[in-house]
Amino acid sequence: MEIRASDVRAVLGGSQILRGVDLRAERGELVGVIGPNGSGKSTLLKCIYRVLKPTGGAVWLDGRALSEYSYKASARRVAVVAQHNYYNFDFSVQDVVMMGRAPHKRTLDRDNAQDRQMAARALETVGMADFARRSFATLSGGEQQRVILARALAQDTPCLILDEPTNHLDIKFQLQLMDIVKGLDRTVIAAIHDLNIAAMYCDRLYAVREGRVVASGRPEEVLTPELIRTVYEVEAQVLRDERGGLRIFYHPGSHGS
């Protein structure tokens, strides 16, 4: 499945957050969106997963406007792992993952063996199979986020959106989560804070600044010292490691002030 955003604009609280953004994710691609806090990358993703309505432009799923899909229909195509997942009530891990099956259900449908199987398989994929009966609230942040990923997998969608899913997680969980996502055969759009992680995992990157895309392309095309200076206002060095991967080093005390 292909996702396309064309000329997406969004106004939040009276200020223009997105000023016409174009983005495309082809089938099976892992596309990263990078940019500093407040650049609009999260707003852009929210427009794609329908929590925000763009004030201009449109989002297209396989050539059909997102607004033409029912919420259920779009939730059968796009699943989301967002950054904030605090619940005021105490669900079991199993309950949370089973909610991923909701868009496939009509009101009086019961959960069947296939649903339970998909939930179990999703938990296995994220390495949380032993936690099914645990209370979600008692898990660590990293474990909770893997359960949310399992819910998104149980949703069985061709596309996945990660809205800064690794925020506040330690490095092991960040890598774990991205490894799982990379191993899926799905179209993925991810907002990513850590440029090294973006460079390691993404097929293509979009760099966003002040509501506009300022660069896009393969990581080695986008992640240059010049671009990092323009977008993040820090000095950085971009090197290759022995396996050809990009490594970004920041220079202390170099932030523009």
Next chain:
Amino acid sequence: MERRRWGGDAAWFPVCLALVGALVLSLLLAVSFGTVSIPLGQVYEVILEELRALLPGGTAPTGGSVRDVVWLIRLPRLILAVGVGMGLSVCGAVMQAIVKNPLADPYVLGVSSGAYLGASLAMLLGLGGFLGGSAMGVLGCAGALLVSLGVMALANLGGRSNAVKLLLAGTALSAVCAGFSNFFIFLLNDDHAATAVVQWSMGSLAAADWGSNAVIVAVAVLGSLFFWSQYRNLNLMLLGDDCAVTLGADLHRWRLIYLTAAALMVGFAVYKAGLIGFVGLLIPHVVRMLFGTDHKKLIPISALLGAIFLVWADVLCRVILPGNELPIGVLTALVGAPVFVYLMARKKYGFGGGD
């Protein structure tokens, strides 16, 4: 920590069946309690006779004082207790989901103060004169419904409603209604009327009769079945509207539908029973503690447990003070609050906070 719960996915259905059995058994036992002592055999004789009379071709039951006590006084109260307990418990669970707050109860969104204002008006201004003896009930019910609708309208001003706006609107309208009630009570300075309103607000099942029972129990059962069928949406509500959208449900419209249905259920309960606190708060939490938050289990088990709880609460009310009857709202608060505090103190149950 492994959370021990009574039954995972499979056990809840047998639990429901067992609770249905327990409810029937409770009714049969509870009907034998009362100020007048009647031999158990006679009690069941009367009930069987009445049930036979309901069947086609049945003979009219013989009258008598025993029949009056059992069939016209005790049993209607107990059936009303079933309807009210069921309605309040289910609405409590639903309200907690709607406002995403474990502190919510059926009365949280201004329902109780709306009912109180309606009852005060009926009593103090004689507004409900043409409604006869049930004036406080009718206007109380109307007040509850009107305030619920008002809260919804208020919460939708200037953009879509959400849990916080609903709570704030409910608090504001509650204060207004309480202010007006007190204002009228103060202004009219009628001790008798004021006492009657206060007593009404403490709840009682004494006004039960078969005619209104049929409606109240039907509303409670149908409402519970409706909310049971909505368990997925209720689960999603606890995740928040944004998350629910990504899982395929636009909950804004549903929230208004649920609020209306819940207000109707509570309104009917208020109409015959006044305000009975703590049931709607306590029962859902007890069920959550034992069976988890999943509304597929929470709704039916709360409905049955709430019914059983109120049946026994009513029995206690009648026997605890010799020669007098304790208002049921007083009893549920006196019994409910310590249980609630105990739950809080146990720490294992985080009321959702989890930590």
